[in-house]
Amino acid sequence: MGNPKAFLTVPRKEAGYRPVHDRIHDFGEVEQTLNTHDRQEQASRCMDCGVPFCHWACPLGNKDPEWNDALCRGEWEMAYKILKKTNPFPEFTGRICPALCEKACVLYHTTGEAVTNRENECAIAEHAFLEGYVTIEHPNRNGKKVAVVGSGPAGLAAAQELNYMGYEVTVYEKNEAAGGLLRYGIPNFKLNKQVIDRRIRVMEQEGITFHYGEAISSVAMLSQQYDAVVLATGTPTARDLNIPGRSLKGIHLALEMLSQQNRILAGMEFSREELVTAKGKDVLVIGGGDTGSDCIGTAHRQGCKSVTQIEIMPKPPVGHNPNTPWPQWPVILKTTSSHEEGCVRRWNINTLEFVGKDGKVVGVKVQEIDWKPNPDGGRPLMVEKGNPETIKADLVLLAMGFLKPQHPEYAENVFVCGDAASGASLVVRAIASGKKVAMEIDQYINKK
Ligand SMILES: Cc1cc2nc3c(=O)[nH]c(=O)nc-3n(C[C@H](O)[C@H](O)[C@H](O)COP(=O)(O)OP(=O)(O)OC[C@H]3O[C@@H](n4cnc5c(N)ncnc54)[C@H](O)[C@@H]3O)c2cc1C
Numbered sequence: 180m181g182n183p184k185a186f187l188t189v190p191r192k193e194a195g196y197r198p199v200h201d202r203i204h205d206f207g208e209v210e211q212t213l214n215t216h217d218r219q220e221q222a223s224r225c226m227d228c229g230v231p232f233c234h235w236a237c238p239l240g241n242k243d244p245e246w247n248d249a250l251c252r253g254e255w256e257m258a259y260k261i262l263k264k265t266n267p268f269p270e271f272t273g274r275i276c277p278a279l280c281e282k283a284c285v286l287y288h289t290t291g292e293a294v295t296n297r298e299n300e301c302a303i304a305e306h307a308f309l310e311g312y313v314t315i316e317h318p319n320r321n322g323k324k325v326a327v328v329g330s331g332p333a334g335l336a337a338a339q340e341l342n343y344m345g346y347e348v349t350v351y352e353k354n355e356a357a358g359g360l361l362r363y364g365i366p367n368f369k370l371n372k373q374v375i376d377r378r379i380r381v382m383e384q385e386g387i388t389f390h391y392g393e394a395i396s397s398v399a400m401l402s403q404q405y406d407a408v409v410l411a412t413g414t415p416t417a418r419d420l421n422i423p424g425r426s427l428k429g430i431h432l433a434l435e436m437l438s439q440q441n442r443i444l445a446g447m448e449f450s451r452e453e454l455v456t457a458k459g460k461d462v463l464v465i466g467g468g469d470t471g472s473d474c475i476g477t478a479h480r481q482g483c484k485s486v487t488q489i490e491i492m493p494k495p496p497v498g499h500n501p502n503t504p505w506p507q508w509p510v511i512l513k514t515t516s517s518h519e520e521g522c523v524r525r526w527n528i529n530t531l532e533f534v535g536k537d538g539k540v541v542g543v544k545v546q547e548i549d550w551k552p553n554p555d556g557g558r559p560l561m562v563e564k565g566n567p568e569t570i571k572a573d574l575v576l577l578a579m580g581f582l583k584p585q586h587p588e589y590a591e592n593v594f595v596c597g598d599a600a601s602g603a604s605l606v607v608r609a610i611a612s613g614k615k616v617a618m619e620i621d622q623y624i625n626k627k
């Protein structure tokens with residue numbers, strides 16, 4: 180530990196976002212960076228606690244105190260070496276991880292100001308690419324072949340681990356480029372897609388083969404052609420809202436807009452009929468989570484007239500929630516960079532009906548509700564409050580999560596990971612799951 184008292188004297192300092200008036204006119208990353216001195220000073224706040232919980236909270240088991248220590252002493256290469264032992268893609272998690280480790284940080288629990296682990300992680304990863312610490316490895320081949328279906332964070336992590344173990348890895352991806360939701364879900368203002376391209380170039384140079392535009396329809400056939408198959412196909416089915424008026428024009432699943440916008444930024448063109456745009460429109464986002472927030476930021480950049488986000492659940496408390504005590508994840512009010520850009524947020528709102536005119540949506544009839552404890556002890560009961568109202572909207576985006584995929588019984592050499600196994604989750608969990616499956620495959624093949 181570089182400075183044992185830094186946590187007493189150095190306050191938490193976040194790099195913060197670019198100013199709203201500047202950032203809403205482009206899709207560049209909103210988060211800024213600290214200078215080297217400040218970044219190292221932030222790392223010095225990590226106090227090498229007797230029992231650091233951040234290890235445990237991070238699904239990858241990242242050794243935050245160890246790399247923070249190297250970082251605060253200016254040993255950036257050492258910090259990267261420690262980080263890459265547990266995290267194959269710190270440049271992704273460093274940008275978009277909700278930082279489960281920070282909510283487990285002893286400083287968070289004592290002062291409310293966790294060490295800036297996520298930002299430190301991103302800085303270490305970026306420094307590593309800049310200074311050439313990210314080297315190309317050429318593992319010895321063991322003569323066995325593995326197919327990976329899906330190139331989201333889970334598939335990429337499995338592919339990278341298996342490649343390092345000596346397997347010949349082929350990734351099959353139905354989209355035109357790699358990344359899964361990193362590329363076709365998460366907006367560029369949170370994750371610049373060149374960051375994915377840069378990593379894929381390294382993986383290709385290390386010997387992994389990528390086939391794009393190939394949707395695998397027969398896992399059984401693949402399992403006969405390869406020693407093992409990784410199924411990392413994510414959660415393809417979004418939750419829909421089948422209420423009256425659903426067939427009106429102007430109602431879309433969130434990913435229809437988000438993935439199209441990312442493709443436009445990658446140079447793809449869409450016809451007027453295909454285009455899902457918020458330009459000049461009153462936008463209603465149904466769903467109060469992160470996907471909904473990404474829709475808000477995208478709508479702003481497309482030039483919407485207004486954005487409203489509604490959520491059926493109650494507004495979470497600010498700062499601390501006694502119902503989700505440590506070590507549970509604190510369910511507290513989250514205000515993202517997109518919310519800061521302007522948005523009406525409402526909770527306890529149920530959606531009744533889409534209202535249309537000439538086949539197009541013009542509003543959504545909603546009902547304010549309350550949640551009452553269930554006397555039978557089950558799920559709380561929904562009770563109506565007041566009269567229904569209509570929210571004006573000519574673009575409605577459904578951001579209500581994804582259905583957990585159901586899988587048939589596969590051959591014994593097929594291993595499912597990431598969101599495909601768990602249901603919709605987080606990038607860090609998908610990476611951890613991909614790594615775990617790679618180990619299981621290695622054990623399975625060695626046993627055989
Ligand atoms: C809008 C949005 C924003 C998000 N923001 C965040 C965030 O900020 N932080 C965070 O931690 N998490 C975020 N998430 C969640 C995160 O993106 C996912 O948990 C993660 O990407 C799951 O990784 P995965 O590899 O399991 O699946 P995916 O990323 O979904 O990748 C699955 C891949 O499999 C491919 N595929 C599917 N079927 C086939 C087939 N038959 N043949 C070939 N290829 C196939 C798909 O094309 C896709 O590329 C967000 C999710 C969404 C939707």
Ligand code: SF4
Pocket residue numbers: 236237238239241243266272273276277278279280281296297300607
């Ligand atoms: S991956 Fe996420 S939880 Fe793990 S150390 Fe990084 S920011 Fe923290």
